[in-house]
Amino acid sequence: MVFKRLLGSLGVGGPTVDTVLAPGAATPGGILSGHVHLRGGSGDFDIDHITLELVARAEAEHEDGESHGAVAFGRFVVGGGFRLAADTEHSVPFTVTLPWETPITELHGQPLGIVLGVRTELAVAGAKDKGDIDPLAVGPLPVQEAILEAFGQLGFGFKTADLEYGHIGHTSQQLPFFQEIELAPSPQYAHAVNEIEVTFLATPSGMDVVLEADKRGGLFSSGHDALTRFTIAHDDVHRQDWNAVVDGWMRQLVEHRAAHGGHASYGHGHGFAGHHEDHAHHDGGHRSGPGMGTVVAAGAAGLAVGVVGGMVAAEVVDEVGDFFEGDDEDEGGED
The missing domain is CATH 2.60.40.640 (Immunoglobulin-like)
Known part of the structure; x- marks a missing residue:
């Protein structure tokens, strides 16, 4: 225009x-x-x-x-x-x-x-x-598209996307805001999480993928947020089975039981792409709300791009x- x-x-x-x-x-x-x-x-x-x-x-x-x-x-x-x-x-x-x-x-x-x-x-x-x-x-960059496609193929549904002013701790974030892409959980993880938020922090050599899960509470426990970070290279895009990689990330995120406020530590991803770090945090305690009402559904062949809710x-x-x-x-x- x-x-x-x-x-x-x-x-x-x-x-x-x-x-x-x-x-x-x-x-x-x-x-x-x-x-x-x-x-x-x-x-x-x-x-x-x-x-x-x-x-x-x-x-x-x-x-x-x-x-x-x-x-x-x-x-x-x-x-x-x-x-x-x-x-x-x-x-x-x-x-x-x-x-x-x-x-x-x-x-x-x-x-x-x-x-x-x-x-x-x-x-x-x-x-x-x-x-x-x-x-x-x-x-998206090729590796970003591959990760989002994998989420879609695994049955996750896209809800909204927005930009949050602030910084994510323990990352090399450069801009004064970060993007959150909010996903509805697949049936496999619906019992454990309410939603997943994905943030990409790209660099010339690769990117950090920060995942945040709004976890459901159990009968004797309250729900809480869990965050983890994975570092991948741009040239990983053709080297990985991204469905397996993303599913592994999700299993690790959902199974993580560390207490709130724990300090971050690096480790290998147990067969996943790159490195991972648990409990990255948003400076300022930021939590996202609904974006602009865009809803993108997930389809069997990846991400269905039908948009619900208007023009x-x-x-x-x-x-x-x-x-x-x-x-x-x-x-x-x-x-």
Whole structure:
């Protein structure tokens, strides 16, 4: 989708900016390319710089409950230092690299309810205008897709996905938020857990997979949360039986009986991919709530991409246009 905006800081007669992203979904750690199209106004203007800002809609928990805000997580200067003559057109191509921890917004072309955007900032003759936001679509890395497919084939159902502001302890998390993908348990584990939350923290060499189980209480015990972390390499994607790997992760998570607050320790995954660490924790005691109402069902052939509950794609686009506008005061991130 293309957005155009008259630079409000310059008033009537100012230049317009029109950012067009390359078609298709990007990937975490991958390339994002496109063009920033400028059209001159009624006079000549000096373009100081053109900056692209990555923004995300994230949820934060605090004493008064939960709130949502726009969080900046990347800035790239892609042009500037030229004069835009009146009524002329100028196009600036760009190619930038997304952070490895960039959340995924879609799976098999179906949106998951995560709202990301690319905001174009134009500095003209000392005045800045942030313009509008283009929706940013991000698909999974091959190993992320393999893990999610395995969950689907094992009978887990996708419920929601959201972004949580904060950090997960004992990890190398870089962004100010993390993504949680919430799953309904398969029949095999329904007696033991209410839901599973999956978080991917990717790096150039691999990624941490953090699993959190909301465990059911027994007759003489109360339910509690259990977390564990597994580290895998990107090139493991073609080396593993991911159904067996994920099932092994789940068995280890469900069977884990350590007391709350135990310190983390590393160990091998007993035949699973990579290393694992028990009891990673969310700094600030964060617990996620429902996302945007997206429900993705699991199918026998992997992840069924039927979306229950309405026009999710349209809702995501509306969120980009409506939510980020006027949320500058809630932003954090890179300068």
